[in-house]
Amino acid sequence: MAATPGLQGRRRRGLWDAWLAAAPAMTLALFLVPIAVGLLGTWLPAFGYLPALGGSGLTIDPWRRLFAVPGLGEAVRLSLATGIGSTVLSLTIAMGSLAAWHGTGVERAIRRTLAPVLAVPHAALAVGLAFLLAPSGWIARALSPWATGWHHPPDLAIVQDPGGLALTFGLVIKETAFLLFMALAAMQQIRVDDGMTIARSLGYRPLAAWIKTILPQLYPQMRLPVFAVLAFALSVVDMGMILGPATPPPLAPLILRWTADPDLSMRFVAAAGAGLQVLLVVAAIALWIAAERAVAAASRAWLVAGRRGGSGLPARAVSGAAQVILALAAAGSIAGLGVWSVAARWHWPESLPAGWRLSTWTGAMPALAAPAWTTLGAGLASTVLALVLVVGCLEHEQRHHVRPTRRALWLLYTPLLVPQIGFLFGLQVVLVALGLDGGWLALVWSHLLFVLPYIFLSLADPWRTLDERYQRTAACLGAAPVRAFLAVKLPMLLRPILVAGAVGLSVSVAQYLPTVFAGAGRLTTLTTEAVALASGADRRVIGVYAFAQALLPLLGFGIALALPAWLYRRRRGMRR
Amino acid sequence: MNAAAGGLRLESVAVWLGPRLLVPPLDLAIPPGTAATLMGPSGSGKSSLLAHICGTLPPPLRAEGTIRLNDRPLAGLAPEDRRVGILFQDDLLFPHLSVGRNLAFALPRAVKGRERRRRVEAALAESGLEGFYGRDPATLSGGQRSRAALMRTLLAEPLALLLDEPFSRLDGPLRARLRALVFDHARRRGLPTLLVTHDPDDADAAGGPVIMLPDTQNGV
Incomplete structure (x- = not known):
């Protein structure tokens, strides 16, 4: 009788059980410890304590120096305006589009165009957008001179404008896609069609039906993603450097400038600035929560006042136009990078280059190879690590029939809510002290912090919704847990696992600040190179780097979708 | 007793x-x-x-x-x-495996080599599913799927x-x-x-x- 498993089987199961038991605690430790250490390493120097630079006592001197910096108020104002402005706009466009176009072909079209916009790194998009919007850019070329009357590129600050409009625009392109993606995922937990049917049978027009029955169920699930967007937009560095004004820049790029200042005492000011950045995010989230309360209170009576709503046509016009503009801007940005990278002569105001050549690519190749491999290596390493950890957590959760609480979800979002500059600065102080800066361990670990939450978010739902009876069936057929996992669960979830991997890779490729701090200049990626070049190099060379940076995640998504489709081309039950 | x-x-x-x-x-x-x-x-x-x-x-x-x-x-x-073998209301054939490999999944480890394939083919024949080894489960009729699920359960020798x-x-x-x-x-x-x-x-x-x-x- 095969009632007892063999010794080997038992040992394998022991290892498996040990891994599942350890996964959640290990995962939390791996990404909470660096954040805690990093925050400490920021706040101590902010109050003058940094023995390596001779600061041994506690003082508020760094803060005094911070507030004496000329233009600090303007930097903070810029951060708040672009951060809060882009979040409000993104959320409005995302929710408005879903409300106005529910159940239509437009909704399906939006769904299909999300993945590429999500995959494109912020830096590449920012560079492409600058190429598109600048007075010497594509749009001005297309309109000149017949519409604009310009015979030379005008001296206008369209990109890097003092008001931060270009930065806001860039953020809105990326964040609208992210919020739509999270909303579409959350809507699978809500009985949207039932709610719409009931509301419409009660006489509500579609737009009003969606806003009054779906939105109140959807928004609570959108809060953490919205806070993450708010925190990100308030403290973004790479986009801020490329699209934001320079004198002064928004707060986060300004702090980064101080951390690289030849005057080492500016490190204390940078630490205080990083502290201020954290406070800014906390204040903005508090303000947002207050606004949520106000909106909820104001709409309580309105929800049941019985107004059935109008045709919804104005909402369709506005949200549809916004979607078209965002999609065109995203596509035009990436296409522009590609065109510049193979352009020969391209005189203003020609709409297309007069000639084409690949020599920019071949010329850049020797210098491009090392950062490209570093990008791929860090991306794959952090993604595989995160997948192993997340799968361990999800299996643990299923085995012990526990669901993460709301609070656990906040923990998961921690790396997305704490501004990067607010703890990476401190983390670098610790890495330098340990001699780990500029090494692979530091680089992969720092990417893992941001890769892991996204992989968890994209894998959790497919994992939890797989019919658990498949595994029960495997067990009743005599398959031990490890075999049931490897032979049934992994292959059935191959597509979501690979898609989560592609998400992870795209998050890693996009990381600018973690790479700057952990790589310490010795490890550079396509992202850090593209941002460094953006401020001055030849557009063709910038185009090569930024296009390569955008290509890598797109390739990842391509493989993640094509491989399972090919492997399971004869398995109709695996197509979804 | x-x-x-x-x-x-x-x-x-x-x-x-x-x-x-x-x-x-x-x-x-x-x-x-x-x-x-x-x-x-x-x-x-x-x-x-x-x-x-x-x-x-x-x-x-x-x-x-x-x-x-x-x-x-x-x-x-x-x-x-x-x-203990169990059959559910849904056949729960693994969608990523062919019909024959679904059945082979259930065979005990002790059955080796060519004997595995022979046993699966025999079970398919016994349930009127000759020649279905390489078929995609999703292409089977409801009755065929139920029979395949039954044979899968029985091959595990419950x-x-x-x-x-x-x-x-x-x-x-x-x-x-x-x-x-x-x-x-x-x-x-x-x-x-x-x-x-x-x-x-x-x-x-x-x-x-x-x-x-x-x-x-x-x-x-």
Whole structure:
């Protein structure tokens, strides 16, 4: 009788059980410890304590120096305006589009165009957008001179404008896609069609039906993603450097400038600035929560006042136009990078280059190879690590029939809510002290912090919704847990696992600040190179780097979708 | 007590959902080659009882009492070590494997090499699915899928068979044919069988004792 498993089987199961038991605690430790250490390493120097630079006592001197910096108020104002402005706009466009176009072909079209916009790194998009919007850019070329009357590129600050409009625009392109993606995922937990049917049978027009029955169920699930967007937009560095004004820049790029200042005492000011950045995010989230309360209170009576709503046509016009503009801007940005990278002569105001050549690519190749491999290596390493950890957590959760609480979800979002500059600065102080800066361990670990939450978010739902009876069936057929996992669960979830991997890779490729701090200049990626070049190099060379940076995640998504489709081309039950 | 009889025996087995008694203590002996039927309203815990016998009862459900299979107590054994076969309402053929590889998945490790393929082909032939080894399960009809699921369960060489309304998705003559096939196999292999159903015709076909579970949902 095969009632007892063999010794080997038992040992394998022991290892498996040990891994599942350890996964959640290990995962939390791996990404909470660096954040805690990093925050400490920021706040101590902010109050003058940094023995390596001779600061041994506690003082508020760094803060005094911070507030004496000329233009600090303007930097903070810029951060708040672009951060809060882009979040409000993104959320409005995302929710408005879903409300106005529910159940239509437009909704399906939006769904299909999300993945590429999500995959494109912020830096590449920012560079492409600058190429598109600048007075010497594509749009001005297309309109000149017949519409604009310009015979030379005008001296206008369209990109890097003092008001931060270009930065806001860039953020809105990326964040609208992210919020739509999270909303579409959350809507699978809500009985949207039932709610719409009931509301419409009660006489509500579609737009009003969606806003009054779906939105109140959807928004609570959108809060953490919205806070993450708010925190990100308030403290973004790479986009801020490329699209934001320079004198002064928004707060986060300004702090980064101080951390690289030849005057080492500016490190204390940078630490205080990083502290201020954290406070800014906390204040903005508090303000947002207050606004949520106000909106909820104001709409309580309105929800049941019985107004059935109008045709919804104005909402369709506005949200549809916004979607078209965002999609065109995203596509035009990436296409522009590609065109510049193979352009020969391209005189203003020609709409297309007069000639084409690949020599920019071949010329850049020797210098491009090392950062490209570093990008791929860090991306794959952090993604595989995160997948192993997340799968361990999800299996643990299923085995012990526990669901993460709301609070656990906040923990998961921690790396997305704490501004990067607010703890990476401190983390670098610790890495330098340990001699780990500029090494692979530091680089992969720092990417893992941001890769892991996204992989968890994209894998959790497919994992939890797989019919658990498949595994029960495997067990009743005599398959031990490890075999049931490897032979049934992994292959059935191959597509979501690979898609989560592609998400992870795209998050890693996009990381600018973690790479700057952990790589310490010795490890550079396509992202850090593209941002460094953006401020001055030849557009063709910038185009090569930024296009390569955008290509890598797109390739990842391509493989993640094509491989399972090919492997399971004869398995109709695996197509979804 | 006829201890030598073997088969599947439940001794005061009860199922609780948190503090609520779902299935009151049940004593049942199913000798080899016979089938007993459990009937009761939805939510009366029939499927939970089967899950408990399989060893896959999820919390907050819990159970007490003793279950013996051929005089061996099942308590503490992992599901894969119990040798209890189960068929669900849905066939649950693994969608990523061909029909033949679904069946091969169930074969014990001790069956090696070419014998594995031969055994699977034989099982396919026995159930009227000759030549289906490489087929995608998604291309099969409902009746064919049910037969493949039955053969998969039997290839694992179970010592008892649990049926969780496996016929309810089929109708008419198809249903009667599959029912006859299942009970025929179970009898020939001397498997004690426990059937859960809503349909009195299923219970008639099983031929054994029928236990009605009380409606605990509406209890105070």
